[in-house]
Amino acid sequence: xxxxxxxxxxxxxxxxxxxxxxxxxxxxxxxxxxxxxxxxxxxxxxxxxxxxxxxxxxxxxxxxxxxxxxxxxxxxxxxxxxxxxxxxxxxxxxxxxxxxxxxxxxxxxxxxxxxxxxxxxxxxxxxxxxxxxxxxxxxxxxxxxxxxxxxxxxxxxxxxxxxxxxxxxxxxxxxxxxxxxxxxxxxxxxxxxxxxxxxxxxxxxxxxxxxxxxxxxxxxxxxxxxxxxxxxxxxxxxxxxxxxxxxxxxxxxxxxxxxxxxxx
Numbered sequence: 001x002x003x004x005x006x007x008x009x010x011x012x013x014x015x016x017x018x019x020x021x022x023x024x025x026x027x028x029x030x031x032x033x034x035x036x037x038x039x040x041x042x043x044x045x046x047x048x049x050x051x052x053x054x055x056x057x058x059x060x061x062x063x064x065x066x067x068x069x070x071x072x073x074x075x076x077x078x079x080x081x082x083x084x085x086x087x088x089x090x091x092x093x094x095x096x097x098x099x100x101x102x103x104x105x106x107x108x109x110x111x112x113x114x115x116x117x118x119x120x121x122x123x124x125x126x127x128x129x130x131x132x133x134x135x136x137x138x139x140x141x142x143x144x145x146x147x148x149x150x151x152x153x154x155x156x157x158x159x160x161x162x163x164x165x166x167x168x169x170x171x172x173x174x175x176x177x178x179x180x181x182x183x184x185x186x187x188x189x190x191x192x193x194x195x196x197x198x199x200x201x202x203x204x205x206x207x208x209x210x211x212x213x214x215x216x217x218x219x220x221x222x223x224x225x226x227x228x229x230x231x232x233x234x235x236x237x238x239x240x241x242x243x244x245x246x247x248x249x250x251x252x253x254x255x256x257x258x259x260x261x262x263x264x
Contacts, residue, residue, distance in 0.1 A: 002213035009212045020049045050088035065223030068177040073169040076179040078147035080198045093143030134168045154193040155251030161241045166233035173229040180222045182249035193252035200261035222247040
């Protein structure tokens with residue numbers, strides 16, 4: 001049954017993605033001519049895709065706390081590739097992702113052509129370019145989502161935040177919003193820290209296929225306290241990390257903190 005479900009979901013995702021992506025590409029020139037219209041079309045096609053994607057993947061999203069809107073800088077803990085559509089379905093924003101994502105088959109192409117910002121963390125000089133791009137997005141009145149742990153984890157705890165990504169909100173005197181992500185299966189389900197969280201040496205394709213075999217996944221997005229402006233980037237990173245940990249729900253039980261990835 002699990003294999004049938006996974007294949008059916010893959011086909012459904014392909015069928016759903018194609019017309020929405022083509023609609024987005026065809027209407028992009030309208031967005032260049034009228035930025036406000038472009039923002040609405042982005043919400044319609046990309047936000048619509050995300051909501052459909054999480055539903056087709058069997059993910060039920062529960063939102064707690066006040067979600068940010070308009071121009072905002074949002075940081076979240078990073079657990080999985082599933083984080084992207086879950087947050088995309090929850091808030092209207094552009095995402096800052098590591099450069100490796102751009103090279104992923106299919107998903108990388110979609111991300112590159114729908115407004116995702118990429119940073120090469122191995123090149124310090126790339127940060128200046130990325131910060132300029134983030135300033136441009138925020139200056140246009142759009143939100144930006146960043147994962148300052150700089151890697152995905154199994155969700156036992158929240159790793160320290162990289163202060164460099166907080167340079168722009170510090171300079172622009174913007175408050176920083178926080179979102180804690182957590183995943184769980186209904187009673188009797190498997191271990192979400194293995195089959196939803198994508199970490200360690202887990203290969204993408206087999207992991208994604210195993211995830212699609214699960215009947216249902218519960219995603220919890222909890223928005224925490226907003227960090228006020230007027231702080232330098234190190235203070236913002238520390239305050240944001242503390243605020244996120246206050247509302248963080250572990251996906252991984254403490255006894256598996258040091259357990260290596262176990263192929264399923």
